Amino acid sequence: MNSSEKPRGLATLSSEALLGIGITVAWLGLLCLLLGWAEYMRAVPKMAIIWLALGVVLFVVGGLAALSTKSGDRSRIRPERVPPSNPLPVEDESDPEEQRF
Numbered sequence: 001m002n003s004s005e006k007p008r009g010l011a012t013l014s015s016e017a018l019l020g021i022g023i024t025v026a027w028l029g030l031l032c033l034l035l036g037w038a039e040y041m042r043a044v045p046k047m048a049i050i051w052l053a054l055g056v057v058l059f060v061v062g063g064l065a066a067l068s069t070k071s072g073d074r075s076r077i078r079p080e081r082v083p084p085s086n087p088l089p090v091e092d093e094s095d096p097e098e099q100r101f
Contacts, residue, residue: 015069022066029058 013021036051 019066019069022062025065026059026062029055029062032058
């Protein structure tokens with residue numbers, strides 16, 4: 001196997017992946033909050049405190065992860081990805097019925 005001449009840098013997540021992970025963790029935190037509320041309604045305060053604390057931590061961490069993305073800093077259209085604008089040649093439109101067949 002041929003190894004690369006240039007050493008590779010650290011692997012990083014894309015901003016879209018980080019946003020998705022943050023949203024998922026925040027939803028898991030919301031689920032834990034709801035489970036804590038359900039345990040509180042069942043009169044099991046020790047489990048309710050655990051679920052509520054875990055829910056708050058996950059919700060905050062997920063929200064921070066989702067908000068820390070750098071998607072706003074990047075341009076949506078990169079200039080090297082835009083095809084050159086060459087207009088198509090216009091054919092003679094003198095008789096449009098002939099072009100149908």
